[in-house]
Amino acid sequence: MTQIMNAIxxxxxxxxxxxxxxxxxxxxxxIREGxxxxxxxxxxxGKTxxxxxxxxxxIKSSGNIKIFDMDIDHxxxxxxxLMGVVPQEFNVNVFxxxxxxxxxxxxxxxxxxxQALDRAEELLNAMDLWEKRNQVARELSGGMKRRLMITRALMHQPKLLILDEPTASVDVELRHGMWKYLHRLNDSGSTILLTTHYLEEVEQMCRTAAIIKEGQIIKNEPVKTLIQLLHLEEYIITVKKIQNIKKLSQYQIMVIDDHTFELEIDREHQLNNFLADLPKTGMKTTDIRTKGFRLEKLFINMLKD
Amino acid sequence: MKSKNFIAYLTLSRKEINRILRIWPQTLVPSMITQSLYFIIFGNFIGSRLGDIAGVSYVAFIVPGLVMMSIINNSYTNVSGSFFSSKFMGSIEELLVSPAPNWVIIAGYATAGIFRGILVGLLVFFISCLFTRPQIHNIIIVAIFVILTSAVFSLAGFLNGILAKKFDDISIFPTFILTPLTYLGGVFYSVKSLPAFWQSVSNFNPILYMINGFRFGLYGYSDVNIMMSLMIIIFFIIFQISLIVYILQKGYGLKS
Structure with a gap:
């Protein structure tokens, strides 16, 4: 059986x-390979x-780092x-x-x-930048600049891709496009380390996450485990018309509009109990879904502690 | 097969040389205009009233100095300007995060500095042919002094680029040190025509040795010992490379 080595x-x-x-x-x-x-x-x-x-x-003050078992000092x-880096700040020669x-x-x-020319054509096409290849970097939009930095980091086909807030100030459509590409890259075997403020990004893409606070790692778990640490579950419930909501005063409810409210419920408090109480109000449910981005809550709680 | 480091060196050199050629009105033309004015004013208008120096006309005498002045200034400003701009824009990180070793970074920038120094030197030399007919006494000595002097000042520009924290810092050394030393380094006169005291003071000016080494290559005449000139240039090259390698290893001015 082949043993998976650490990427970092x-x-x-x-x-x-x-x-x-x-x-x-x-x-x-x-950080495990892959x-x-x-x-x-x-x-x-301390992320950056x-x-x-x-x-x-x-330059580190002390400690040891290995990248795929190779000591970076020696x-x-x-x-x-083995590494490709997409930095937080735009750091290309704009001319x-x-x-x-x-x-x-x-x-x-x-x-x-x-090899460089072939790879450039392949990646610039994949990143939708081929048409812009003859423009100087300062003429690119913010999103194109981000894609340029990702392209640059991938030119030598690194086994480990490091992205420092890659989707900061990137519009939603482009962000989703990037996620898709990074997913494909990860599926093809690349290890990806990213820092981000978008917890939605972590929930949707990452398998493992570490939380760093004041220079120390305070949590390092699979994302699923981190989510399970939450005692509360949040649901968004849509009904035909909100009425008699006071009858549900034992639950933590926030009304969003005439048809929708948010329910925050203790894991131990079964959703079934709530669903049993709901008909007492006369409201007819049309949709129930969990609210995403639960990590956000956990993250805020941890940083508060 | 070329090694990966050699490919990195070629890439950096080519990138920097392309930059010189792309912005030629900034990199090549200014020296041609300035030195043409020197030839017209000092060589033609004033020089025609002066007698020969060391067996050549005054305008011919100032050719090596003016060519060397162009080489020095262009090698220096090319590397200091380009390196500092990369630092300022952050694009130097492309090199710092890459596996390119320090020698690649030093050699890549220095090669471009030497290229610009020699190219501008050649252009100024061709301009001088419009005013006089310079001789070439020993082409090998000419080549050695041109290449090594441009290397000295490319490395000096590199040091300045690393240490500079703002754009002002890359103009302080050329303005307050390099230009006075060049003018006082025997571009327009033979130091032998100076009083004894000022001759002794001039001997501490390293640029004097470079200009005279080049002048010896052209006319077979020098105010100083040629071997001594060569030793001084080689000393400066070795000293600066050692200093740059040390600074890059420590990360001063580039890493925190």
Missing amino acids: TIKGLSKTYKNGTQALKNIDLE DFFALLGANGA TIINILTGLV NHQAAKR ERVHDIVVNQAGYYGLNRK
Whole structure:
């Protein structure tokens, strides 16, 4: 049986910046090969510091990091070849052509000109940027710039893709397009590590998530387990017309409009009990669905603790 | 088969050279105009009233200095400007996160700096042919001094680019140090014509050795010892490379 190795192994990682800020405090973290992993945390929690240490933009104060079993201190060139990075900030030369940006990036990773040109055509087409290949980067829209950075990161076919808030300030349609692409990439075997503020993104895409608070990992679980940690379940209930709602005063209800209300119910309190009480009001149910983004609540609760 | 690092070096050099050629009105033309004015004013108008120096006309005497001045300025500003812009825009991270080792980054930028220095030097040399007929005493010495001097100042520009925190910082060194040293480095005169005290002071100016090495290549005449010139240039190259490698390893100015 083949054993799955870790894509990232972090042991005792600490970082104190020159101004005295302790960004990371003795972090241990393992990300399995093939995982779709989310790193969650408030601004300044240390997410970007971890990513920048992995990619070599920030020098760690202490600790060890291995990328696919390669120590980044002793084998950093080989380790870097396995990673592709999409940073939070737009960091391309705005005066360069889209095509040049991606072809040059492939060259820095050692792809010869022919391979780089072929790969650029394939990826720019996949990212819907081929038509824009001769434009300079500053002429691109915000969404195109994001796609350009993802294209650039994928040029050398990395086994590990690191995305630092890739869908920040990206419209809904484009965000869903990106999710689809990242899913396909993950399905084809790439390990993906992303940081994001969109918990919907984590719930829909990631298998594992870690929550970082003030430089420490406070939770590292499969996303499903994290959701189970919630004692409350939220439902959105649609009825023909809301009436006699006071008869349900034992439940936590928030009316949205004349037909819809939100129900927050304790897991131990069976939904069946509620459904048994509902007819007493005379309301006729037309739809019941769980409210998504439950992680949001968990995330907020954890950061409060 | 080319190694991956060599491909990275070729990629960076090509990218930087393409940039020089793409924005040629900014990178190639200004020196041609400035040096043409020097040839017209100092060489023709004033030089015609002066006698020969070291067996050549005054306008011919200033050719090596003006060519070398162009090489120095262009090599320097190319690397300092381009590297600092990459740092300013954040695009230097493309290189820093890549597996390209430090020597690739240094050599890639330096190659482009040397390319621009030599190209502008050649253009200025061709312009000088409109005013005088420069000789070439020893083409190998000419080539050695041109390449090594542009390497020295490409590396100096690289250092400036790393250490600079704002755009002002990349103009301070050329304005307050490089330009005075170049003008006082025997571009327009032979240091032998200076009083003894100022001759001794001039001997501390490294650019004097570079200009005279090049002048020796053209006319077989120099105010200083050629071997000494070569040693000084090589010293500066080795010293600067060591310093840059150290700074890149420490991440100063680039990593936090």
